[in-house]
Amino acid sequence: PVFDTLLLTGAAGTLGRALAPSLRALCRTLRLSDLPAALAAPPLQPGDEARPADLADASAMDALLHGVQAVVHLGGVSVEGPFAPILAANLAGTTHLYEAARRAGTRRIVFASSNHVTGGYPQGHSLTTACPPRPDGFYGASKLYGEGLAALYWQRYGIESVCLRIGSATPEPTDARALATWLSLRDLAQLVRCALTAPGVGCTVAYGCSANTRRWWQDDATWARLGYAPQDNAEAWAAQLQDRLLPEGPQRELQGGSFLGIGPFDP
Ligand code: NAI
Known part of the structure; x- marks a missing residue:
């Protein structure tokens, strides 16, 4: 095995x-x-450990990260959705996780970021991770914050991250x-494996999609550095899905899709 102990948060999701x-x-x-x-009722296999914890609870994090070499x-x-739960789980939670990783000597974190970091770009517009962020809501902005933490902990403390x-x-x-x-799901598994094991990733941000004929994200150089070679292509479903459109307006026009139909949230 590559790692002694690997932590998976969001394991029940x-x-x-x-x-x-x-x-x-x-x-x-x-x-x-x-x-x-x-x-x-965790689906445990031999060798697994179940460690229930709320990421919003900073005091639970040191025990969670103890002895952990890498995190997904x-x-x-x-x-x-509304800001308060996103603040607790995504902003505070990810901060607590990185802080505990620093104290525990964890070497690498694979962070589930999201396409909603750039969900405000028009559909069809080609993007790479060099393009400026354009979050489409609180959720997308919280993932951008996570990418910021990843950059911070690499620059100051040498903890590597791959933000997918x-x-x-x-x-x-x-x-x-x-x-x-x-x-x-098999390309996801390959991408996460690459993100955990590729040498010298520093702090890398990569889009995560299959080899879709119609993909908007042209991240091939980053994919090559990670060793990711997607095997699937959504085009096989084109005939049955191309008319399955979201309602007219921002949901149909912008990359974030249905999330553009959620909110704003008044206090
Ligand atoms: P999910 O909602 O099924 O799983 C997330 C898990 O996080 C849940 O089991 C939930 O109980 C747990 N969680 C929520 N708040 C927590 C807290 N305060 N402390 C500890 N655990 C907490 O989501 P899914 O689809 O499995 O996604 C996994 C990750 O990938 C998420 O971070 C999501 O934002 C990201 N992602 C997923 C995409 C997808 O296509 N499914 C697309 C883009 C990003």
């Missing part, structure tokens, strides 16, 4: 469950963490937008 099997192959111990209620950080609010701006990670693409944004 959709992607946590999908990724756990491929992560077990990389470590002796996979430490699964999520909110206590979510982790009530998926935990947090995963959709657009995940597109639409689902078993199959589900609508016309996903013909561009889909990330198959």
